[in-house]
Amino acid sequence: MIYIKTDDEIDMMRTAGKVIGSILYELTGLVEPGISTQAVNDFIETRIRGEGMEPTFLGYNGFPASACVSVNDEIVHGIPSPDRRMKEGDIVGVDIGATYAGWVADAARTYPVGRVSNTASRIISACRDSFFAGLKYCRAGQRLGDIGHAIQVAAESEGFSVVRDLVGHGVGKEMHEDPQVKNYGPAGKGVKLMKGMVLAIEPMINEGVYDTETLNDNWTVVTADGGLSAHYENTVVITDGDPELITMDEREAAAV
Numbered sequence: 001m002i003y004i005k006t007d008d009e010i011d012m013m014r015t016a017g018k019v020i021g022s023i024l025y026e027l028t029g030l031v032e033p034g035i036s037t038q039a040v041n042d043f044i045e046t047r048i049r050g051e052g053m054e055p056t057f058l059g060y061n062g063f064p065a066s067a068c069v070s071v072n073d074e075i076v077h078g079i080p081s082p083d084r085r086m087k088e089g090d091i092v093g094v095d096i097g098a099t100y101a102g103w104v105a106d107a108a109r110t111y112p113v114g115r116v117s118n119t120a121s122r123i124i125s126a127c128r129d130s131f132f133a134g135l136k137y138c139r140a141g142q143r144l145g146d147i148g149h150a151i152q153v154a155a156e157s158e159g160f161s162v163v164r165d166l167v168g169h170g171v172g173k174e175m176h177e178d179p180q181v182k183n184y185g186p187a188g189k190g191v192k193l194m195k196g197m198v199l200a201i202e203p204m205i206n207e208g209v210y211d212t213e214t215l216n217d218n219w220t221v222v223t224a225d226g227g228l229s230a231h232y233e234n235t236v237v238i239t240d241g242d243p244e245l246i247t248m249d250e251r252e253a254a255a256v
Contacts, residue, residue, distance in 0.1 A: 001178055002170060002177070002178045002179055002191065002197065003170070003172050003173070003177060003178075004194065004195075004196035004197060005172055005196050005197075005198050005237075006196070009103060009172070010196075010198065010237055010246075012100055012101045012102075012103040013100075013103045013104070013105050013171075013172070013198060013235065013237075013246060014105075014237075014246045015100050015101075016053060016098040016099065016100035016103060016104065016105035016246075017098075017105035017107070017235050017246030017247040018246070018249075019047070019048065019051045019053060019098050019100075019105075020096060020097070020098050020105050020106070020107045020235075020247045021107065021246075021247045021248050021249035021252065022047075022249050023043075023044055023047050023048070023096060024094070024096070024107060024108075024109050024247070024249065024252070025249035025251050025252050026047075027040070027043075027044075027094055027109070027111060028111065030043060031086065031092055031094075031111040031113060032086070032113065032114060033086055033087055033088045033090075033113055033114045034085055034086065035085065035086055036080075036081065036082050036083070036084055036085050036086075037069040037071065037078065037080040037081055037084040037085075037086070037092070038080045038081055038082040038084070039082075040067065040069050040080065040092075040094060041065050041066055041067045041069060041080035044066055044067045044094075044096050045058070045066035045067070048066065048096075048098045051098075051100075052100075053098045053099060053100045054098070054099040055067070055096070055097070055098065055099075056096075056097030056098060056099045056104050056106065056175050057095075057096065057097050057175075060175065063077075063079075063219065064079060065079055065080045066096070067080065067094055067095065067096045068093070068094070068095040068096075068108075069084075069092060069093075069094055070092065070093040070094075070095070070220070070229075070231065071084070071086065071090055071091070071092050071093075072090055072091060072092075072228055072229075073222045073223045073226050073227060073228060073229060074093070074220055074221070074222050074229065075093075075163060075166065075204050075206070075212060075221045075222060075223060075229040075231065076093065076095060076108075076166060076204060076221050076231055077095075077219040077220050077221055078093070078219075078220050079217055079219055079220060086113045087113065088113060088114035088115060089113065089114060089115065089116050089117060089120070090112075090113040090114075090116070091110055091111065091112055091113065091116060091120050091123070091124060091228060091230065092110065092111050092113060093108060093109070093110040093111075093229070093230065093231040094108060094109055094110075094111065095107075095108035095231060095233065096108070097175055102173055103172065103173060104171055104172065104173070104174065104175050105171070105235045105246060105247050106171050106175055106200045106233065106235055106247070107200075107233050107234050107235060107247035107248075108202060108231045108232060108233035109231075109232060109233075110123075110124050110127060110128075110230040110231055110232060111124075112124060119207060119228065120228055122158065123160055123205065123207055123228050123229075123230045124230050126154070126155055126158040126160055126205060126230070127155070127160075127203055127204075127205050127230035127231065127232045128232045129154055129158075130150075130151045130152075130154040130155040130162075130183075130203045130205060130232075131151070131201060131202075131203050131232045131233070131234065132256070133150040133151055133153070133154035134147040134148070134150045134151040134154075134183070134201055134203065135147075135201065135236065135243055135245075136150060137150055138193065138199070138201065138236050138238060138243035139193065139238070139241075139242070139243060140193055140194050140195050140238055140239070140240055141192065141193065141194075142192070142193050143187070143188055143189055143190045143191065143192055143193070144179060144181055144182070144189070144190030144191050144193070145182075145185050145186055145187050145188055145189035145190040146187045146188065147181060147201065148181065148182040148183050148184050148185045148190075149184070149185060149186060149187035150187075151183045151184070151201075151203045152183060152184040152185065155183075155203060155205045160205045160206060160207060161205065161206045161207075161208065161209060161210035162183050162184045162203065162204070162205055162206075162210055163183065163204040163205065163206060163210050163212060163229075164184060164210055165211075165212045165221070166204055166212070166221065167180045167181055167182045167183060167202075168180070168181030168182075168183065168199060168200050168201050168202045168233070169181060169199070169200050170197070170198065170199055170200070171198055171199065171200045171235055172198055179191050179199075181199055181200070181201060181202075183202070183203045183204065183205075193238050194238065195238055195239055195240045196238065197237075197238040198235060198236070198237050198238070199235070199236050199238070200233055200234075200235050200236075201233065201234060201236050202231065202232065202233030202234075203231070203232055203233075204229060204230070204231045205229065205230055206223050206227055206228070206229045207223070207227035207228040207229070208223065208225040208226075208227035209223070209224055209225050209227070211223075211224035211225070212224055233247075234246075234247045234248055235247045
């Protein structure tokens with residue numbers, strides 16, 4: 001069942017989203033060679049709790065951390081560790097959620113660690129650009145398939161593949177709500193978008209094949225061929241006009 005949010009409910013999600021956007025922007029100065037994935041997690045948890053909110057991911061279906069920190073071939077759900085330190089040339093995807101007054105906002109970015117390869121730089125940019133290609137169709141009257149098709153075309157035009165095993169989703173009182181939002185497929189299919197829907201749009205694209213594997217921790221999803229992967233996500237409100245990104249800091253938006 002798809003839940004249409006009221007203006008007041010969206011306001012609460014907007015409050016959570018503003019904090020998420022600020023944290024993601026601040027991480028651009030924190031992610032550097034030598035920092036541990038646990039330190040990134042701790043920074044995020046401290047910031048979320050400091051705003052009087054709860055880290056949505058912590059304990060979600062047993063997940064043991066406040067953020068997913070996924071390095072290189074890890075697509076999503078990487079578990080932070082004090083023993084995992086980032087190296088020059090790595091790329092790291094950071095996915096976080098905050099809950100305010102029972103309402104959730106969810107977003108992710110992929111960051112370069114120091115100087116990275118041309119391929120690494122390209123996949124980060126292509127993932128972000130594929131999100132914005134899909135965002136153009138986040139308007140009342142469009143179909144969910146229009147979003148996924150645009151994302152797929154944008155990513156594949158840059159020579160990357162789109163993950164099939166993981167998709168975006170509705171978000172609200174729960175982190176994962178209907179509908180599922182695929183990052184691939186034909187246009188003109190799926191649920192028609194309407195004002196008040198709130199979606200987590202999150203392309204995940206791979207350097208090589210789109211196939212995935214899950215590690216023995218039962219959380220971390222990696223590329224089947226060991227190639228790089230990038231992840232970019234925002235919580236998006238469908239309005240009667242342009243879509244609203246509630247998880248993008250205005251400083252980041254100014255640079256897009």
